[in-house]
Amino acid sequence: MERFIAASDEELAADLNNCPENLAILINRYQAPLSRYIFRLSGLTKEDIEDILQLVFFKLYRNINNFDPELKFSTWLYRIAHNETISHHRRKMSRPNIDYNLDDNTFNSLAGSDWQQVANNAIWRTQLNQAIDSLPEKYRQVIILRYFEDLDYQTIAEIIQQPAGTVATFLNRGKQQLLKFLTKKYE
Amino acid sequence: MNRLAKKLLKKIQDQSLKPKPHWLFILRDVLIWLLLSIWIILGSLASAMIIDYLRFNDWSLAWQFGNYLIIRSLPFFWLATLIAAILIIRRYFRRTRHGYRHSIVRITIDGLIISLLIGGLIAFSGLGKKIHQNLSQKPLYYQLTCQDKLWYQPSKGLLAGKIITVNSKSLQLSAPDNSVWLVTTDTAILKQANLIKLGQTIKLNGQITGDKVFQAKEIHSYQNSCGCQKCNCGQANSCQKQKMK
Numbered sequence: 001m002e003r004f005i006a007a008s009d010e011e012l013a014a015d016l017n018n019c020p021e022n023l024a025i026l027i028n029r030y031q032a033p034l035s036r037y038i039f040r041l042s043g044l045t046k047e048d049i050e051d052i053l054q055l056v057f058f059k060l061y062r063n064i065n066n067f068d069p070e071l072k073f074s075t076w077l078y079r080i081a082h083n084e085t086i087s088h089h090r091r092k093m094s095r096p097n098i099d100y101n102l103d104d105n106t107f108n109s110l111a112g113s114d115w116q117q118v119a120n121n122a123i124w125r126t127q128l129n130q131a132i133d134s135l136p137e138k139y140r141q142v143i144i145l146r147y148f149e150d151l152d153y154q155t156i157a158e159i160i161q162q163p164a165g166t167v168a169t170f171l172n173r174g175k176q177q178l179l180k181f182l183t184k185k186y187e
Numbered sequence: 188m189n190r191l192a193k194k195l196l197k198k199i200q201d202q203s204l205k206p207k208p209h210w211l212f213i214l215r216d217v218l219i220w221l222l223l224s225i226w227i228i229l230g231s232l233a234s235a236m237i238i239d240y241l242r243f244n245d246w247s248l249a250w251q252f253g254n255y256l257i258i259r260s261l262p263f264f265w266l267a268t269l270i271a272a273i274l275i276i277r278r279y280f281r282r283t284r285h286g287y288r289h290s291i292v293r294i295t296i297d298g299l300i301i302s303l304l305i306g307g308l309i310a311f312s313g314l315g316k317k318i319h320q321n322l323s324q325k326p327l328y329y330q331l332t333c334q335d336k337l338w339y340q341p342s343k344g345l346l347a348g349k350i351i352t353v354n355s356k357s358l359q360l361s362a363p364d365n366s367v368w369l370v371t372t373d374t375a376i377l378k379q380a381n382l383i384k385l386g387q388t389i390k391l392n393g394q395i396t397g398d399k400v401f402q403a404k405e406i407h408s409y410q411n412s413c414g415c416q417k418c419n420c421g422q423a424n425s426c427q428k429q430k431m432k
Contacts, residue, residue, distance in 0.1 A: 017206055023196065028188075054191060061206060062204070062207055063207060065206050166290065
């Protein structure tokens with residue numbers, strides 16, 4: 001079992017045809033990061049995110065023979081998650097409804113000595129989330145992949161299946177719109 | 188093993204699910220490329236026809252009648268085919284394995300260039316004209332593309348037909364609607380040599396001077412776009428009837 005846990009994603013994927021149990025290891029590795037990504041992209045509830053994840057890993061298993069070895073496995077998996085989230089989002093025809101309430105950790109930390117700094121950071125985070133939420137889908141997704149998932153332009157291009165130049169353009173326009181939104185808010 | 192993993196593995200086991208076979212994805216790729224190839228060929232054919240139109244259209248006559256004739260004589264059918272081909276190539280190329288890496292503008296320009304290059308080869312080899320002539324035997328294609336009736340509009344100063352009698356100052360012309368016109372040619376300018384001879388199909392611009400009488404200003408040769416050598420111009424139906432005999 002330790003051998004499988006130590007195996008790379010590509011090695012596990014290559015053996016998925018004969019060894020479906022490898023799927024469990026891949027799910028363990030990617031469930032948390034994909035959940036976070038889907039939440040940032042769509043603001044869906046925990047239940048909806050689980051439904052999407054189930055579809056994502058199911059599609060991963062069924063389409064494993066279509067995996068392009070030129071890509072990193074994680075890039076391909078993010079692409080499936082991205083497409084499923086966008087499809088789900090469009091089916092529901094709703095804007096993301098991210099809960100902007102301050103969480104318990106933030107409230108607890110207000111009791112500390114630098115409560116003003118903590119409060120300012122929390123308010124800033126909320127406003128930034130609102131600004132990101134206001135962006136059109138095509139800009140929002142690249143902003144999230146670049147600044148929250150910390151991915152490079154080429155990987156983002158592979159995930160959203162657009163040329164790298166288009167990714168740069170979307171990122172630039174997304175940042176401009178964010179600036180406009182935040183500037184307006186503070187006027 | 189976490190809950191999601193257990194749920195999925197149970198589903199896979201219960202339904203005896205397997206990954207889709209590799210050949211299925213290869214087949215999908217092959218079908219997409221086949222569709223792209225068909226549309227590249229159609230786009231190239233359309234380009235060839237458009238190039239032939241640009242080469243053989245009677246521009247000197249068209250310009251005299253201004254935008255009306257130039258626009259009416261455009262090969263709309265082939266222009267529409269070329270546009271459809273580029274749009275379909277653009278859409279389906281992005282669905283190929285790595286097609287998404289190229290911008291829409293780049294795909295559009297490349298698709299157009301390839302169509303024009305192959306179309307140019309088809310046109311300048313004479314193959315385009317042969318294809319057009321063969322296709323013109325089909326009534327539907329003839330209806331969509333042949334423009335013989337465009338050159339037969341006496342009220343607008345355009346006449347076309349086959350010469351049935353000739354003398355020094357006039358000739359008689361059998362028009363596409365089977366009417367016979369007397370054409371005075373004493374002041375007409377011949378745009379090409381050896382145009383006035385029995386059996387020759389010509390088009391002329393000028394004006395009506397009486398009942399079925401026409402004063403010619405310029406006489407041009409007529410490229411018989413239906414490619415039918417036995418019958419009068421514009422009479423595709425009679426071409427069909429002759430073939431049936």
